[in-house]
Amino acid sequence: MDLLDFFILIGKIVLVMGVLLNMAPLLSWVERRGSALMQDRLGPNRVGPFGLFQPLADGIKFIFKEDPVPTEAHPTLFLLAPVFSLVPAFIIFAAIPFGDTIELFGKKITLQIADINIGILYVLAMASLGVYGILIAGWSSNNKYSTLGALRSSAQLLSYEIAAGAALIGPLLIYGTFSLGEMVHLQPTFFKWGFFLQPIAFVIFVISAIAECNRLPFDLPEGEAELVAGYHTEYGSMKFALFFMAEYVHVFTVSALTVTLFFGGWQLIPGLPTPHTSMGLSLLQIASFCIKTALMVWFVIWIRWTFPRFRYDQLMSLGWKVMVPVALVNILITSIVMVFFAHS
Amino acid sequence: MGAMGLNLALYSTEIILCLTLCFSLIIQMISRNSTLTFWTVIIGLGVAFFDVISLYGYAPQFYFDHHLSHDPFGLFFKLFFIVVTFFTFLFGYRSYEVAQDRLGEFYLMTLAITIGMCTLVSSVHFLTLYLSLELVSIVSYALSGFRKDHPPSNEAAIKYLLYGAMASGTMLWGISLLYGLSGSFHLHSIHATLSSSSIAPLPLYAIVTMLLFGFGFKMVIAPFHMWAPDVYQGAPTPITAFLTVASKAVGFAFFIRVFYTVFANNAGQPGEWMHIAHLNWPLILSILSAVTMTLGNLSALFQKDTKRMLAYSSIAHAGYLLMGLVVINEQGLTAVLFYFVVYFLMNFGAFFVAGMVGNTFKNENISNFRGLGWKSPFICIAMSIFLLSLTGIPPFGGFIGKVYLFSALVKAEVYGLLIIAIVNVVISLYYYAYLIREMFLEKPENDVRVVLSPLHTLTLLLLAVPTLILGIYWEPLFVYISSSIYFVVAS
């Protein structure tokens, strides 16, 4: 790997990290204005035009606010837990392709940080690591509410991870590859998008992914009215902000993943004209990806402010008694259909 | 598809047992009718039995990519396990020790152990061997703790688990060392490497010791027997009966396969083995056999609890069985397999009676038997048959089994072990006869009689009558076993 490749890689990483780091405040603004829209009120509109500088103000506040570490808490783990939560959310994005190749400096650069040939396994593995952050946060706070919230949250995450994994087997059967870059290439036309080939898997995966992010209607672990703030009761200022950031980035990453698997990734949105220059094509592909992901993120936010919260036993029942069997049945149906179409 | 079809056909017994397992569980979950579940498993076992018989039509060969071996030795033991499981289910039917609302789990776990055992006796690859061994062991741990409300059962499960995990780990270390020495997991490849190159004796002895830890745990030989009395006493009696017979048999079976394939050369005529150079493991075995017999018999003398006494007696019998393996020739092997058949009948029978008496009295003391001969003669006569057979007194099957074992020793001129064995038989007579005396020569203290359901009466007959007959006319069984000691040598 020569020096130019290395610098291109650094460039890609900086670009992606920049976008992801900005996503957290941006999404918090989108959420607050969007929820205000849905609840027929004004959101933040004081700080800057349309309240766009509100996240900046929040950020400054978070930095300078007092950051107490409770005396009873386990010192090292208490400080490290937010970082455990933050890291998996970001590094999932390494495998997600946000565009086809682009011509720069005379080289064709694939717009994907790492086209890992076991892409989907890598994604699932990193997503599973997120559970550690929550467990460590809850346990190290040495607070009954935190511990209980952490346990409930991790039980919820485990249950929905089975559903997510099982749901993903469906698209895998169809695509026959783990690599995410390959999967996008296998969705060239509109009706070959994963959404049409695997609708059941899409539904299960989206619901499980929302549960994995601890978003409403599955956010009982952070339930504001129930357990104070669940596993991050004892966290203040920046560490709390890191949890928040981790959650928003996770939402963004999971939306990007859904788009890659089910909506054709960076494949052009149907109806757009195909530009003639390759640079134009590349830019349009990146734009398609961004638009699709944005729509998916908006969908997740929309759901949050539409549905009431699930009770814990309803949540677990849904995960084990509905999601898992339906996902397994989906695998069965998909494979049967493929057996019949194998010789055609 | 052709090769796969052959593999699946040769593996059909385990598949049938697996399907029985699933069906019985579903039926129990849905219908909650224990009689229906019982008949499902019995029918399943019957189908498996006839399937094994049909497998005799296939030539001896390796299957599943040289992991498993299809030969008369394996088929004999598969039949054996299916029969033992059948009797276990008869024993467990409406037994107060097997919680009736968890009957599905009982059948599930026992059948899982049977599947594991059937695969274990056929495996010629250490990985398959370890996998099936763990299937058998781990489910046995759970099964021995089946009575959740009975502290001795919980204790039995924990002790079995701890000891078994330790034994398993040590054995695995030995297997990995063997792999390091030879570069292969396949028994025949390892044998080829060991016999062709000269390896220093010390690593070989270390390996054999470690392997013996694991194998000895399953075969219940001293000094790896410590778990057995507590586990056999604490576990529910149907499960104890199953473990004493089947678990021990599978231990001996895979011990024979591993040691006779890897550590012994097929010298001269078929049926004659010679241990490989520098590794005199038959000597180790003879010492272990002597210690096991003596320890088992001496400890049984002082027991006041029927199951514990029978547990120690079964340890002693493991010692007798081990004698047959010391001579490493055809006579010894035939004697061991023959003894297993009679051992099953008499040991299972003894535990069966102990369990029935325990069902009535709700405890397992030997004093329950006082005067029982006058109140429930049928049971006590059967028990006497079993106990006299266990001692080795003619005209019962146990005597014939012991005669074969002793004659194998005499032919190989291993006289020291022979004398120790005879002394042990005399010692064992004391505690077996003590029980018979309690039953018939004492006056009963109360009026409690042991009543058997028709099914249990039938089971007892099926166990006692062959024990009696085998002491008089054992020729067909002997012929069958002589043809069953062949396992596939190099491919």
Added chain:
Amino acid sequence: MTSPDAIAVILMFTFILVLGLALVGISAVAGRVKRDPTKLSVYECGVPPSGTSRERFSVKFYLVALFFLIFDIEIVFLFPWALIFKRHLLIGPLIFFEMLFFLGLLAVGYIYIWKRGAIEWN
């Protein structure tokens, strides 16, 4: 030479790790705490904390973890099968029936835990 994918992931991992630690560090420096026992004590809706937080918790959580383990291993076995499924269908439908048997066994286990009530939460 390590594959470029691995280097990329390691770089990204280091980047975000350093960033996260830096943020926590900034906050520890810029948000110095004036130590006050009430502020630093365990939060329990304003009342003094009762009992330790390391108390016993329901065994249902342990059961969930156990079931997760079993079904996750099942899914792990399904992944390589899904990968080669399309290619092997050209040889014949045997590959489907093999996995059908495996899924069937696990379905039996699933029905068992459902009927036993192990996935009821109250």
